[in-house]
Amino acid sequence: MTDDPHRCVDQRDVDAILDEFLRSVDVPGVAVSLFTSKGVTARAARGVSSLESPDIAMTPRTVGVVHSLSKVMTGTAVGVLAARGQADLDEPIVRHLPNVAGRDRFADTTMRHLLSHSAGFVRGPVPLLSEATRRDPLEQYVLGACLGAPRFAEPGEVFGYSELGIVVAGYVLQRIVRKPFVQAMRELLFEPAGMHRTTLDPFVAMTFPLCQQHVRTSSGNLVVRRRFDANLMTAPSAGVFSCAEDLARLGVVHLRGDRGNRGRPLLTATAAGHLHEPCVDVGLDIERGYGVAIASGPRYGDVLSVGHEGHYDGNWSKLQLIPDLGIGAAWLDNRGEDPTLRPRRQECFDQLLHLLGAGERSWQRDEEITGTSDSADVDPAAVAGTYGRLAGRALTITAEPNGLRATDGVTSVEYAHLGGRLYVASPAATGALKHIPWAPDPDSTRSALSVVGPARTPTHVLLNGLPYPRLR
Structure with a gap:
């Protein structure tokens, strides 16, 4: 028909x-x-x-x-x-x-x-x-x-x-x-x-x-x-x-x-x-x-x-x-x-x-297809701090030589810079993540952390699409 x-x-x-x-x-x-x-x-x-x-x-x-x-x-x-x-x-x-x-x-x-x-x-x-x-x-x-x-x-x-x-x-x-x-x-x-x-x-x-x-x-x-x-x-x-x-x-x-x-x-x-x-x-x-x-x-x-x-x-x-x-x-x-x-x-x-x-x-993403990146890249040191949600553990982010490290006091994952404001975990690290919010989006293959806000003073991070406002 x-x-x-x-x-x-x-x-x-x-x-x-x-x-x-x-x-x-x-x-x-x-x-x-x-x-x-x-x-x-x-x-x-x-x-x-x-x-x-x-x-x-x-x-x-x-x-x-x-x-x-x-x-x-x-x-x-x-x-x-x-x-x-x-x-x-x-x-x-x-x-x-x-x-x-x-x-x-x-x-x-x-x-x-x-x-x-x-x-x-x-x-x-x-x-x-x-x-x-x-x-x-x-x-x-x-x-x-x-x-x-x-x-x-x-x-x-x-x-x-x-x-x-x-x-x-x-x-x-x-x-x-x-x-x-x-x-x-x-x-x-x-x-x-x-x-x-x-x-x-x-x-x-x-x-x-x-x-x-x-x-x-x-x-x-x-x-x-x-x-x-x-x-x-x-x-x-x-x-x-x-x-x-x-x-x-x-x-x-x-x-x-x-x-x-x-x-x-x-x-x-x-x-x-x-x-x-x-x-x-x-x-x-x-x-x-x-x-x-x-x-x-x-x-x-x-x-x-x-x-x-x-x-x-x-x-x-x-x-x-x-x-x-x-x-x-x-x-x-x-x-x-x-x-x-x-x-x-x-x-x-x-x-x-x-x-x-x-x-x-x-x-x-466009960054991977074209090799371009957001001109507003952020310094990992500026991202370092504590971020939280109304429910669940706070997230502490530290700057590392190759990117960022995120931990909630139980789970700790390293994120490498992909492009622009986006950082991703290695497939091996992602495979070990079992619980929300650390497990990646169903359509993703890697856990992702994205930085939001002014380059020198980020206001939020998105962890696998979930927003965490900066606490300090």
Whole structure:
């Protein structure tokens, strides 16, 4: 089945990739959709939606919770507002907040900060501090908890992945359009994009064919996880139910191929560029940045891809697109995150993109490709000091002849200079690291330490993408 005659994909090739995937892993069911700017070009599914109902097949329209891909949808809806001139990504959000305690803290915080994980927020969740009862759970959480949440940096200063930032952005979107977030998402994005099986309401999701979540017990058995972690308080960050076909339609919107209800793309070229253009570096040894709620990297051939994953216990989803080639792929399976599954998922995802003409995948940063480095290199002696987080041990960094040494009093690792502000551990040292935050990012091969702030007085370090503000 194909909606785009300009990209002919042999259905048998897609089926073969999924068949081989299920033969090599313990995933009950998987569904994918390939797309271009013209629309969905191929769909396929294999396996079952639940081990308890082996007669119900997984399909590209089978719905499941997509967790952090909700962030991409929230960012896309903000992009739609920006394309209409109804939102400014760089306007201080304080203008849209009610006159409540904590409001003044956002005088310099913008939607771009919130959606690119550079607002300085802790990751979350945070407890409700206000006893006031509000009819709107999202408003209750934002006004009663998020506005007073701890911050480890000034807006725009450093990357720090945060569900709270996305939640606040969703609330601001709601304030701008003067409609509940659930209704706003439906009218701004889901309906005009043709995402007819995408919803923030678990009771609506239950009316569609729904894949169950599967987790492994301590005894090694694969069982159904019966609880969906859907919460309207955090809906902008992780509350969406969707299917592989609808995720592909979201990708089509990003490639500016959907004409919406007004006969033109939902996103302008400028708005799409703002969503995809990296505005903050995650500080890893791989090419990974963030635009507006969407991550950049890896490269396929010589062009950069953008996308995001969504997973928690029991479901795993992914959306990846290559704007310069006008192609992308969406994936949904019902097994959940598992480090042993990640390589096979990535391999199959690459094979799907190759069917559309994508080149070989590479995570190399610009410094390694071009041999260039940031002109603002820092003196290792200036980095030396103590850095800390709200939870966990403080990090002490000392200057060494060949780079930096980091220790938390238990683990000690030497980092050699890679380029610019980035230092990396040797493969041998990285292999010995077992616990967070010392273990590298799942897509990295080396533990990475990145220096942030003025060259003579760094303010933070990023250890494998986790921000540590300087204590002394």
